[in-house]
């Protein structure tokens with residue numbers, strides 16, 4: 001037996017900082033067993049920014065809570081920076097920062113005091129806490145807010161403070177549970193700037209959950225789609241969209257009969273994965289829309305078919321989810 005038969009080289013991840021195998025959590029609700037997380041495998045490289053995406057109830061928060069030692073797994077293993085969440089929870093906690101959906105800071109405290117107090121809670125000396133608070137105020141742009149009481153901050157400002165509080169102890173791995181939920185688009189973009197900067201400055205690995213597809217698409221270099229407690233897709237947003245959804249081309253002609261002929265013509269093209277005709281419009285799922293659009297219009301013209309309208313669209317992560325599950329992530333998220 002050769003080495004390549006024993007170990008799949010593609011499965012080896014350089015410098016893994018999170019290694020999760022068969023992670024499972026079941027809850028007992030009344031007399032039924034709820035399998036919130038049903039055997040998740042996940043390996044994350046140092047410095048990666050990973051978005052966990054999935055509809056309500058998919059198991060994202062439960063996964064995060066197990067990885068942050070807040071919840072004991074029913075089965076499976078999870079190593080964070082080489083330490084087991086089950087056997088060495090204190091060691092894990094020293095190396096991670098967790099910013100949950102609720103916020104823990106006292107409303108009457110001032111921002112500066114809150115940051116200094118958090119440093120003290122993590123065992124920093126008074127001077128170290130003050131120095132660290134100054135660094136965090138700078139990193140998360142809290143300068144104008146230091147003398148404000150926490151209760152008076154806006155949602156976006158509060159989230160920035162929550163993140164600062166969660167990273168006082170310079171964690172290697174930062175978990176953010178829905179950091180931008182409920183924020184307006186401008187505040188979301190601003191928070192993302194801060195998350196990006198934080199990552200550049202500290203080299204920390206960041207794992208976050210989000211409901212916002214556009215956000216995961218634009219910001220995360222890796223998207224892990226979770227549904228019913230399992231990972232159903234795991235790749236860069238670009239690769240997920242290219243491999244699982246494909247671009248879409250819609251071609252409209254003058255008559256239904258011409259559309260039928262066009263659908264046949266397009267169906268013969270190897271770059272076309274799926275063809276749907278509705279009336280005089282033919283919609284195609286394709287692997288490379290840019291060249292194909294012109295090619296198909298020319299081919300149609302040679303057959304005497306005039307294309308009157310043409311549109312090429314790139315898929316969204318929702319198309320990926322739809323392709324994988326037959327459901328829209330958007331609808332699933334709002335329905336649950």
Ligand SMILES: Nc1ncnc2c1ncn2[C@@H]1O[C@H](COP(=O)(O)OP(=O)(O)OP(=O)(O)O)[C@@H](O)[C@H]1O
Nearest residue numbers: 027029034036054055056057058059060061062063
């Ligand atoms: N303590 C609990 N007891 C019973 N069931 C639970 C408990 N916590 C979570 N669940 C169930 O486990 C499943 C996964 O929940 P989880 O909160 O992890 O999902 P999620 O993907 O984070 O959802 P959301 O996006 O709404 O936060 C859901 O069916 C939820 O109702």
